[in-house]
Amino acid sequence: MDTRRRRFLGMGAAGVLAAVPGFALAAPARPRGRVVVVGGGYGGATAAKYLRLLDPAIDVVLVEPNAAFVSCPLSNLVIGGFRGMDDITRPYGTLASAHGVRIVRDRASAIDAERRQVRLEHGEAIPFDRAIVAPGVDFLWDEMPALRDPAVRARAPIAWKAGPETAELRRRLEAMPDGGVLVIAVPETPFRCPPAPYERACQAAAYFRRAKPRAKILVVDANGDVAAEPALFKRAWAELYPGMVDYRPNSKAVDVDVATGTVKLELEDVKGDVLNVIPPMKAGSVADPFVTANGKWCEVDWLTYESRAAKGVHIVGDALFPGPVMPKSGHMANAQAKACAAAVAALLAGEAPNPAPTLTSTCYSFLSPELAVHVASVHKYDPAERTMKAVPGSGGVSPAMSAQEAAFGYEWARNIWADTLA
Amino acid sequence: MPPGAASIDLRAARAICLLAAFAGAPAFPQSRPTPRFAPPNLSPAGVRALAANCAQCHGTEGHPAAGSTLAALAGRPRAELAARLAAFKAGTARATVMDQLAKGYSDEEIAALADYFASRGR
Numbered sequence: 001m002d003t004r005r006r007r008f009l010g011m012g013a014a015g016v017l018a019a020v021p022g023f024a025l026a027a028p029a030r031p032r033g034r035v036v037v038v039g040g041g042y043g044g045a046t047a048a049k050y051l052r053l054l055d056p057a058i059d060v061v062l063v064e065p066n067a068a069f070v071s072c073p074l075s076n077l078v079i080g081g082f083r084g085m086d087d088i089t090r091p092y093g094t095l096a097s098a099h100g101v102r103i104v105r106d107r108a109s110a111i112d113a114e115r116r117q118v119r120l121e122h123g124e125a126i127p128f129d130r131a132i133v134a135p136g137v138d139f140l141w142d143e144m145p146a147l148r149d150p151a152v153r154a155r156a157p158i159a160w161k162a163g164p165e166t167a168e169l170r171r172r173l174e175a176m177p178d179g180g181v182l183v184i185a186v187p188e189t190p191f192r193c194p195p196a197p198y199e200r201a202c203q204a205a206a207y208f209r210r211a212k213p214r215a216k217i218l219v220v221d222a223n224g225d226v227a228a229e230p231a232l233f234k235r236a237w238a239e240l241y242p243g244m245v246d247y248r249p250n251s252k253a254v255d256v257d258v259a260t261g262t263v264k265l266e267l268e269d270v271k272g273d274v275l276n277v278i279p280p281m282k283a284g285s286v287a288d289p290f291v292t293a294n295g296k297w298c299e300v301d302w303l304t305y306e307s308r309a310a311k312g313v314h315i316v317g318d319a320l321f322p323g324p325v326m327p328k329s330g331h332m333a334n335a336q337a338k339a340c341a342a343a344v345a346a347l348l349a350g351e352a353p354n355p356a357p358t359l360t361s362t363c364y365s366f367l368s369p370e371l372a373v374h375v376a377s378v379h380k381y382d383p384a385e386r387t388m389k390a391v392p393g394s395g396g397v398s399p400a401m402s403a404q405e406a407a408f409g410y411e412w413a414r415n416i417w418a419d420t421l422a
Numbered sequence: 423m424p425p426g427a428a429s430i431d432l433r434a435a436r437a438i439c440l441l442a443a444f445a446g447a448p449a450f451p452q453s454r455p456t457p458r459f460a461p462p463n464l465s466p467a468g469v470r471a472l473a474a475n476c477a478q479c480h481g482t483e484g485h486p487a488a489g490s491t492l493a494a495l496a497g498r499p500r501a502e503l504a505a506r507l508a509a510f511k512a513g514t515a516r517a518t519v520m521d522q523l524a525k526g527y528s529d530e531e532i533a534a535l536a537d538y539f540a541s542r543g544r
Contacts, residue, residue, distance in 0.1 A: 050474070053482075331478050334478055335474075335475055335478070338471065338474040338475075338477075339471060339474075342467065342470075342471050342474075346467070354463050354467065354468055354471050355460050355463060356459070356460035356461060356462055356463040356468065357471065358471070358472055358475055358526070358527075359475065360475045360478075360523060360526070362478070362479065362519055362523070374518065374519055376519050376522045376523055377526075378523055378525075378526025378527070380457075380459040380460070380526070381459060381460045382457045382458060382459055382460070383458075383460050384458055385457075389457040389459070391457075391459070391525070391526040392456055392457070393525050394522060394523065394524075394525040394526035395522050395523070395525075395526065396522040398518065402518070404518060405518055407491065408479075408492070408518060408519070411479070411486075411490050411491055411492045412478070412479050412492070414487045414490060415477075415478065415479055415480065415481050415486050415487050415490055415492060416478040416479070417487075418481060418482065418486075418487045419477045419478055419481060419482045422487075
């Protein structure tokens, strides 16, 4: 090895970055330093975009393994056959071309808070001044052992991260005979998107009603009642799909046997032709070092989103231990990401973060392709308790399902995708 | 009381509130004290952060996606925006969700948001 090459490798941060495809060695370090964002979902992609909007002097690197963004919101309509995967897929490229975010297509294997670098599965580590970690959720496999095996998941897709499993669950519903049974098993709260299991039952029912009218849907729920908008979902099942949805509360799934089509509950077994067992959840595994609440979730300072476990590491989205009545929603992750980006930009500029942040969430649930309901909330900071609390009197749910809310729901999706990615 | 006890109680209280909400119980039982929120931050950065909460539905900086049927906020007259938000908050304007969201903002915040979006280019 000649001297010049050795000197190149010894250049520290700049040299490491040069080894990552897409990082030009010639690019000057931006004066405010570098933020590495881990994960390009609703939280991470929004944080990357808004950091660049807030301060173009910040070097923003987004680490994301997938080639494109696939939305969980609206993905139940793909499972029902009313939308295609293309309809819920959006490119990441605009974050680079319009906002100057540097995108590294790789999976973060570790976040080293001590050395301030993000390690990658394939490329070399990327140094950061601050990291924003948006890892989403992972599953507690010990509480649903059979699904740990990818071969079992191929036959009983979870489809709780929109992507290939969403399409696979759709294929299985199409292949199911008329008169067959779909079993949806709901985990104990908190889990990503509380209304989603019940919306999924509605979308499958809308498909069955047209294509397989003798099919049944068995919803076995670990919770004592429907975990979001219970009256609205039960009314939809009774009025839109009479006799099709069998809802059983206090029925916790503990394992699956795909060979016999069995979902094992605590007290009995149920059988189905298509199994959609959703395991209990925790923060995405790359955030494991920052888990501080009941072994599952990450606590943060709500003014900065800095981890309670590590300096310089900020966390947003479904991985958080939430404030009271704060949902794990894509809308909420987008809102948290903007508050986090503003705080990180302030800290990098040597300024104080916003002492009075506000967050909102509006989640639309589609009860058929044409009818929807919502749940909305507004959250503000309580300095004495150092948490975000819902503003009394604000927020709420729809009085009834409506076509107007479905139209708004589709428009919400288009606009939040643009706000997150474009 | 040991130093950690208060925060453990707080966590338990949070968990109970969370469970109550997810189970469909009222989010604010009568016995729960009204939260004491930080005073609104009406500095330029504070209002910008507040306005960012409108963008999920109404587009970044109040510019929705092309052809969207949801209202564009950028460049609308200040008085029109302020009156509309006030009517949503008062419950006098028909709405699906904006009446619920507007109740989360103080009158000063509504005035600041109207100023902010009125001063954006269309």
